[in-house]
Amino acid sequence: MLPQHTRCLASKAFKYQSAHFRIPQATFSTTTRRNGYDDTIQNLKIGTHTRVIFQGFTGKLATANAKESMEWGTNVVGGVKPNGSGEHLGKPVLPSVRAAMEQLKPDATGIYVAAHQATAAIEEAIEAEVPLIVAVAEHIPLHDIMRIHSMLQTQSKSRLVGANAPGIISAIGRCRIGFQPLPTFSPGHIGIVAKSGTLSYETVGSLTRAGVGQSLCIGVGGDVIAGTNFVDALKVFEQDEDTEAIIIVGELGGTTEEEAADWIKDYNRRVKNPKPIAAVIGGFQAPPGKVMGHAGAWTGLGEGTSESKYRALESAGVTMVDHPAKFGGVMKDLLAKSGRNVKKIASLPQAQQRRSYHSLHSLRRPFATPIASQPIQQRRSLHLTADQSSDLLKSYNINLTSAPESAPSSHYVGISPARAARSPSIIAAPTANPDHLHQRVKRFPFDYQQGPTPEVINNAIAHMQLDAAPPKAKAQTAELIQNLWKLYREKEAIDAHVSLAVSESQDEIQVYNPFLFFDDAAFKSNKRQADLHELRDKTSISATDAEAEQAGIVYIPLASPTFSNGTTQKETQTPPSSAAEEPRNLVGTLVNGAGLALNTNDVLHTRLSSPPFSTTAANFLDTGGKATSATIKTSFKLILSDPRVSVVFVNIFGGLTLCDMIAEGIIMAFKEVGVDKPVVVRLRGTNEELGQKVLGEAKLPIHAFDDFEEAVKKVGELANGGSRELRN
Incomplete structure (x- = not known):
C-alpha cells in the first residue's frame, strides 16, 4: 500500500521510450570476481579530470544545471538527445549515449529526465559502459531499480549514484554532477x-x-x-x-x-x-x-x-x-x-x-524516551480491505484461513527488498509472534531477473525450521514462496508477507495474516498497476491528507508526546477543562526535505521536551524539494488545522528551493490563510539574504533567524509563553 508522498518529477526534458521490463541486448563486461560491481567504486573519485555528459541535455532542467555547473568549472563535454544532433550551450549533442561514449569519451553522465523516462536512460548508460551514472530523479519505481541492479551486478564498468539523490560533487576539483x-x-x-x-x-x-x-x-x-x-x-x-x-x-x-x-x-x-x-x-x-x-x-x-x-x-x-x-x-x-x-x-x-x-x-543521544517496539505493518495511503487482500492472494493460488488457535508453532515468510544486497529477498522467520519476529527474521537475497532458486528457497525453509516438516507441508511452503514472488513481481509490491502454521491433522500449511505493501511510484510515475491503484479506498483518506497529497506535501501529524519524566504533554500545562483535552503548546514544523524535517523534529524534542521547556513537534512536514509559494501557503493551512499547535517553525535550507520564494509563500499564508499563531523562520542557503529582506519588508509578526539554535530557542520561548534558557 502506498507511501504518502507524490511520485513525480516536474521536467520538460526529452522523452525516452517506455522500457518497462526491457531486457538489454548488450553484452556486459564481467570479471571473474564474485562482486564485479565493487570494482567500480573507484569511479566515484571525480574531479577536474572528469568529463561529464548530460542525458536529457536540451531539456529545461538539464540546460540550467549544465550552464551553472560549467560556469563553476565542471568539464561538461556534451550531451545526448535521442535522435538529435548539433550543438547546445556550445557543446555537441549526440543521438545516443553509445555515440557519446565513442566520440566524447565521458567519465560520467548526469541523467536529467523525469522518473518515467529515467529507467531507460540508466539502462542505456549501462549498456554504453559509462563509468559513473548519476540519477537524480525521485520516484523511480522500486522494481525498475531492482532490475537495474540485476544488470549492474553482472558487470564491472559502470557505477550508479542514486536514484533520488542530489548527486556527487568535488568541491576541491570543481566538478558537480547533481543539483x-x-x-x-x-x-x-x-x-x-x-x-x-x-x-x-x-x-x-x-x-x-x-x-x-x-x-x-x-x-x-x-x-x-x-x-x-x-x-x-x-x-x-x-x-x-x-x-x-x-x-x-x-x-x-x-x-x-x-x-x-x-x-x-x-x-x-x-x-x-x-x-x-x-x-x-x-x-x-x-x-x-x-x-x-x-x-x-x-x-x-x-x-x-x-x-x-x-x-x-x-x-x-x-x-x-x-x-x-x-x-x-x-x-x-x-x-x-x-x-x-x-x-x-x-x-x-x-x-x-x-x-x-x-x-x-556535549555529545548525547538526541532521544530521551524509550523506543516502542516496531510494528510489522507500514501505515500507508492505499488501503486494501481484508476481502480485497484475500481476493488478490487467491488469484495467485494463495488461500487464506483464519489464524489457527491451537497450532504448535507459527512461521513467517514473504518477499521483501534486501537493501544491502540491492535485490529482492525471501524474508523468513521461525515464528510469527510479533514480540520475537523482529529479532529472528532473516533475508535470503536472490537475483531479480532469475527469481528465487531452489537453493535459496530451501535455505529460507530451513531458517523457518520447516526443513523437517512433513513432505507435503514443505512442498506447499516452497510453492507458497514461488506464488508470493509471482505476485510481488507482477503487482510491483515492496513487501508481500504472510504467517503460516502446519496443520497437525492434515500435514499441510495454513496461511493467514497477510501483509501487502505496494509501490505507488509504479502508478504515479509510470501509470502501471492502474487496477491495483483503483482499489484505493478514498473514503478512508481525510481531507487534510488528501490536500497534502494533492500539493505534493508529506504531512504526518505526530501523537501527543510522553516526556522523559513520564508525564504526558497535557499534564505539564495548566489543567485542561477536560481530562481528554489535547495539549495546546506544540510546535508546527514546516521544512523542505525529508531528512531535514526528521532532524528538525529530533532537535526540537532534545532541546525543548525537558524543563525549563515542555514542548515538542506536532507534525512532520516535508514541502518537497521543489516547493513553491503555493506549497508553503498550503503547508501553513495544514499545520494550523491542528489545534495543538501554538507556534509555527519554518526551517529551510535552500538548494533547489529558493529562500526568497519561501518568504513570499509565508507572506501569502498570512494574507490568504490567516496566520494567528507566532511564526519563527530560519532561512539558510540559496538566496537567503533576499529571503530575509522579503520577510523584513513585509512588516509581519515573524521572528526571522539564520542561526538554527537561536531559532529553536525562540520557538521554545513562544511555545511556553516566556523566556527560558535553551538546553544544549
Missing part, C-alpha cells in the same frame, strides 16, 4: 556521504562558515535501494589523498549505517592514523510504521532504528552530533586533535567565513 547549491561549497579536505540532500547542504554550510572546506561529497539518496551506499563511499574516502576527515549523514531505514559502523571498526583497527569520522542520524521522533518522506525512510523487519544506528556508530568511535549545523566546530576540533595535515587544509582558499553556529559542548 547541489554551489555557493554553499568551498574547497577543502572533508569527505561527506549522505542520504539526505538538505542535511548534506546543512553540513556543507556549517563547514564552510567555519572555514573548513570539502573534498568529495556523495549523496547516495533516500530510496529503498541505493546504487552507492555508505561503505562504498568510505572506501573511496580512505584512499583519497584529498580527504583528511569524514562525515556520515544517515537516517532511519535500511542497515547501511550499521554496515558503515562495522567497516569503521575494522578501519580503526588496521590503520595507524585513521581519519576522524563524525556523523548525524535523523528519525528518532519518526512514528513507527510511517514512510517518512524519502521512499526508503521506514524501518523494515530486522532493520535497526535510528537509536540503534546511533549507538552502532558511536561504539565504532564515531563522533556523534545531533544537528549538522554543529559540524563546523566539531570537525575543526577533531582535525586539530588528529595530527593529520591541518596545514594543508588551512592553505586552501576558503569561502568568506560568516558567524558560525554554536560549537558542540
